[in-house]
Amino acid sequence: MAHRILVLNGPNLNMLGTREPQTYGAQTLADVEKLTVEHGASLGLEVTCKQSNHEGELVTLIQQALGSAEAIIINPGAYSHTSVAIHDALRAVALPVVEVHLSNIHAREAFRHHSYVSPVALGVICGLGSTGYKLALSALAEKL
Template sequence: MKRLFILNGPNLNLLGHREPEIYGADTLADVQAACEAAASAGGYEVSFHQSNAEHELIDWIQQARTDAAGIIINPAAYSHTSVAILDALNACPCPVIEVHISNIHRRESFRHHSFISARADAVIAGCGTQGYVFAVNRLISLLAAG
C-alpha cells in the first residue's frame, strides 16, 4: 500500500492539553485517527510521527525519500527556525504539505515567517486540527495528478 508520512514537531504531543484556546481539544491521537481514516479512503496508509527533537524529524524526512509517496508536516516552532528541516525537505522529491493548527499570521510577528513554506507544495493554516485532513486529501489529489 502507498504511504504518507505525517510529521509533527515540538509540543504537538501536548495537543488537547496545551493552550486549548489556540489549539483546540483534539489530542494528537485524535488527529492521527482522522488522518488514517482519510488516507485509507484514498488508498493510502499513514506513518505518523511526533518528536520534540529536530534531528528525528530530519531522519524521518530522509526516510520518506524511499518510503513515502508524500509528506505532511507540522513543524511547529521549527517552522520559524529550522533551515536544516528545509534542507532535508529540499532533498526529498515527494510532495510536501505544511500544516499549522493556528493561523500563524494572526499570532506573534516571529511566527509569520516559515522556512518550510519555501518548499511546501501547499500550506494550510488556521483550520484547527481539521487542517490535517484537508492536507491528506490535498496530498492524495496531488499524487493522483502525477
C-alpha cells in the same frame, strides 16, 4: 497499491489537548492521528504518523521517507520559524510536501509569520485545526 504518506508532527504537538486549548483545540495528538489515518484510508492512502520534539530526529525521519513514502505532511511547530535543517532535508528528498498548522500562524506573533518550510511545500494550510490534515491528505491524493 496505496500511496504512502508520512505525517510528521514537531515539538510540543504531543501536548495537544492540554496545551493552550484556546489556540490549539481540545483534541489530543492521538485524536488527530486517528482522524488523519482514517481519512487517508478513505482516500486509498496509507498514512504513517510520527512526532518528535527533536529537530535532528525530524530531519532523520524526513530523510528516511525517501523510498518509504511518496509524500509528506508536516506540522513543524516552532521549527517552522527556525529550522533551516528541516528546510534542507525536505528539499533534499524532493517529495511533495504540505505544511499544516492547527492555528493561523499569520494571526499570531510576528515571529510566527515566517516559515522555512513554506518555500519547499506544495501548499500551506493553517488555522483550520485538525481539518487541515484532512485537506492536506485530499490535496495529496489528487496530486499523486
